[in-house]
Amino acid sequence: MSYIVSHATKWYYDYMLLTYQYKLNPNPKQVVILETWGELLRRHWNYALGQRLDGLKRTRSRIDRCSLLSEPIGEIPSKVDYYTQASDLKQTSYLYPDYKNIYADCQQQNLMRLDKAWKRWLVPDKNGKRGGKPRFKKQGDISSFTFPRVNSPKAGAHLTGNILKLSKIGEIEVILHRPIPDGFEIKQATILSKADGWYCSFYAKDKTVPDALSVDKIKSATGIDVGLEKFLTTADGQSIEVPQYYRKAQSTLARIQRHLARLTKGSKNYQKQASKVARLHLHVARQRKEFHYHVAHWLVNSYDLIIFENLNIRGLARTRLAKSILDVAWSAFLEIMQAVAVKRGKLTLGVDPRGTSINCSGCGERVEKTLAKREHSCSCGLVIDRDWNSALNLLKRGSVGLPIPGCRGLDSSQPMKQQVSFVNLRCSR
Template sequence: MLLTYCYRIKPSVEQIVIMDSWLELLRRHWNDALGQRLDWLKRTRSPIDRYSIVSEPIGEIPERVDYYTQQAALKETKQLFPEYKNIWAESQQFNLQRLDKAWKRWQFPSHDAQRGGRPRFKKPGELRSFVFPRVNCPKAGAFVENGILKLSRIGAMPIRLHRPLPDGFTLKQATVVKKADGWYVCVSMQDESVPSPLPLDNIKTVVGIDVGLKEFLTTSSGETVPVVKPYRQVQNHLARQQRFLSRKQKGSNGYKKQQNKIARIHQRVGRIRENFHYNTAHNLVNRYDLIAVEDLNLRGLARTRLGKSILDVAWGSFISKLEAVAVKRGVHVVKVNPAGTTVECSSCGAKVPKTLSIRTHECTRCYAVIDRDENAARNILQRALNAVGLIVPAGGGLGDTQPVKPEAWGWNGVQLSLF
C-alpha cells in the first residue's frame, strides 16, 4: 500500500530564498527541455520525400530527444550554468522524469484510449514543487526524524507532524510544495502488506448511493447528506477580489499580494470541499461492507448548464476518495452503469419517465410512491449486487439483512427483486 501524508514545514528566510531559487531554475530547465522535444518533433514530423521548405526548418535532422539524452546533458548544463550545481542532482533528474511522463501521456494513449494534453511552458511561479526521490537512507537527500526535516543543500527545518507516521511503512520520497499559505512536504511511504477485500460471504451491510445537487447523496435506505457548495458561497467575494486585481499594475508588489489573497480563497474552498468528502467517505465506510455508486460521465455533465454546480460538488473527487478509503478498510466499492436508474421502478421494474423538476417517483403499475433519488439509489444497489453475485432475501429489505450468494439458495435462474 502506498500512502502520502502532507505536513507543514517552517523554513527560515534564508531557506525560503534557496527553495524559491531552486523552483525558478527547475522551471527554466523544464522549459528548455520541453523546447528541445518540440523542436525535434517539428523537424521530424514530415516525411523526407515530402519536406516543405516553406513551413519546415532547414538543417540537419537532430537525434531523438528523450529522458536519457536530456539526463546525460545535465553535466553540460552545470558547466554552462554553475548555479545548477547547487541543486540536488536527483531533484533535477526527477524534474526531467516529470516532463517525460507528461510527454508520453500526450504522445501515447492510455489503455482506455485517453490522451493527455500537450505539455506547456511554465511561466514564473507556475512550478511549485521539487522532489527528493529517496528519504531516510544512506544516499538520500531528505531525512525526517524527531520532528525535523533535513534537506540536502537547504538545511534542517521544523516539520509539524500533526499525525504520526504509521509504523511498518518505508519512507520513499519527499515532495516540497509551495502553497499560498506557506511551505509543505508530502511524504510518500509504502508497505508491502495490502488489506484484502472482505470476502463476499462475510458482507452483512450494503448500500447504494445516488449523488445529486439538491442533496449531495441519497442512500438506498432513504438517508440524505446535505449538499455543500463552497465555491458558490464565495463566488461573489472572489469576483470582487479579482476586480481589485485587474486594477493593479501587473508585476507590482500590490499585484502579487492580491494574487496571493485570491489564491488563499481558492485554497480555502478546496480544503472545505476535501474535508467534507473525506468525512462523508469515512462515515459510509464505517457503516457498510459494500457500497454501490454510479459510474458517471463527469466530463459530459460538466458541459451542461449545471456545469458550475456539478464541478463545485465534485462527485468524481468524492468517489475517488471513497475508493481510497474503502481500500484501507477492505470494503467493496462497486461502480454500475447509471443509465435508467432514475426512470426504472425499484419495486417492479416499470419505466416511469420524469423530468428533473419531478422529485417524487410514482409508479403507475405497482403504485409505489418514493423519493426519486432514493428510488435511483435502490436501483444502483440492485445492479451492484447482481454484478458481484449477491442477492437479498425477498421481503428482507436492507437493514441488517445479510446478502447471500445465489448458489447458497439453490438458485434456479429466477432473480428475486431486492425490494
C-alpha cells in the same frame, strides 16, 4: 492542516502507498532557496520541452508527402528522450552554474515528470485516450520538486524527529501534527508551495494491507446516487445535503478580485491581494476535501459494499451546470471513497448509470421524467424520491448474485409515499 490519505493513494497486492503531508517552517533564507529552485526547474522544463517539440517538428512528416515546403532544411536531430536530456544535466550545470546548487535527483525528477506528460500525450492508454499536450510553464507554475530517496545512505532528504534535512538547503522544522505510523517506510519527499506556505508530502509504503472482504462475508450493501440538490442518497433513504462551499464564498471572492483588478500588476500590493485570492481558493478546497473524507468514512463505517454510478463527469462539467458540478467534485469524492474503502478492507463497485433514474425500482417499468421533476411516481403505486429510486436501482444492479440481505428500505409489494431523511455528519477521519 493536511490529510493523512490523499486522493492519489495507490494500492497494490502486497502494499499501499499513502501520502502524509506536513507544513514546513523554513527560515527566510531557505524560502529564497526554495523559490529559486522552483524558478530554475521551470526554466529547465521549458527548455527540455522546447527541445522535444523541435525534434518532433523536424522529424515528423505526413505519410503521403514530405514537409520540404513548411520545414527548414538542416541536419536531422537525434531522438530526444529522458535519457538523452538527463545525460546533458552535467553540461547544463557547466554552462549555467546556478544549477550546481540544485540537488541532482531533483533535476532528474523534473525531467521524469516531463517524460510522463510527453508519453501521455503521444501514447494512448488501454482505452485509446491520450492526455493533453505538455505546456510551457509561466513564472510560478512549478512550485514543487521531489527527493526520490529519504533516510537512505545516498538520500538527499533525511527526516529525524521533526527535523527535515535537505541536501543544499539545510535543516527545516516540520510541524508533525500527527506521527507517521511505525513500520511505514518513507519512499519519497515532495516539497511544494501553497498559498499559505511550504509543505512536504511524504510517500510512505505500508506493507500491512488489510484483506479485502470476501463476498460471502458481506452483511450490508448500499447504492449511492450523487446529485446537485442532495450530495448523495443511499438505498435506505439517507441523504446528505450539498455544502456549496464555493457558492457561499463567491461574494467574498468577487469583492477581493475586484480589488485585485484595480491594482498595478506586479506591485507589492498586487502580490498581497493575489495571495488573499489564492488563500480563499485554498480554504474552499480544504473545506470540500474535509467534507469528502467525512462522507467517505461514514459510508465505509456503515456498509461493507458501496455501489456507485460510473458517470461521465468530465462531459457533465461542460454543461450549463458546470459550476455546481465542479463545486461538489464527484470525481474527487469517489477516488477518496475508494481509497478509504481499500484501507478499511471494504468493497466498492462502479456500475453503468443508464436508466437508473428512469426505471422504477419496484416493478422495473420506465417512467420518463424531466430533470426538474424530483419525485418518482409509478403506475404500480410507488411514489418515492427520484434520487432514492436511483440508489435502489444501483443497489439491485450491483448486487446481482451476491448473498446479501435486503436493502432495508422499500418493500415493492407495499407501495407507499416515501421521503428521504438527512444525515448530520459528525465524524473524524
